[in-house]
Amino acid sequence: MAASRLRRALVLDLDGVLLDTRPVMRQAWQEVRERHGIDVPFEAYEQHLGRPFGDIMEILGLTEADRLHETYAEASRRGCELARPFKGVEAVLHAFAAADWLLGVVTSKPLDRAAPLLARLGCPFAAVRTPSGPGRGKKPLSFRM
Known part of the structure; x- marks a missing residue:
């Protein structure tokens, strides 16, 4: 054997x-802000990267995390060419x-x-x-x- x-x-x-992938995340977060009328800058979101999206939304005091995540994921898929x-x-x-x-x-x-x-x-x-x-x-x- x-x-x-x-x-x-x-x-x-x-x-x-x-x-x-920071440029992808920045663009996706910007789309979330625009589509959902959120006034939280990327820098505030970025401080919590590494945690699950829902946890970040809770920390930031944002509701409807599932809807926000759907927008974010959609924008991330479209923007993947920004990653280097x-x-x-x-x-x-x-x-x-x-x-x-x-x-x-x-x-x-x-x-x-x-x-x-x-x-x-x-x-x-x-x-x-x-x-x-x-x-x-x-x-x-x-x-x-």
Whole structure:
């Protein structure tokens, strides 16, 4: 029986690590503001990035989070071309893939918004974990002390 070959993996976050998605988020938030008459600047929203959208809306004192999130998600999908890989990211990913590493991403984005962004990097990803997909995506953890 042949010994199984061990593979190495590199697992990264998407936003702020592989891609600068801040312009996408800024545009999507602007659309939320315009469509729903909200007077909360992007900078206030941005302070809470990494939390679930509904939690951010609660912190900001905004109601109808589901409607706002629908607008935000729609605008994010349309604006994905504004995202840019950080300098050198594509070369590094391709080097790892060429060295037979498995590449993976864990993100708080749903797969329908993460996939077009990852496609822009031109690399094969062995795993993409999202909160709505199989396994565990990036979700806030609660710790007890």
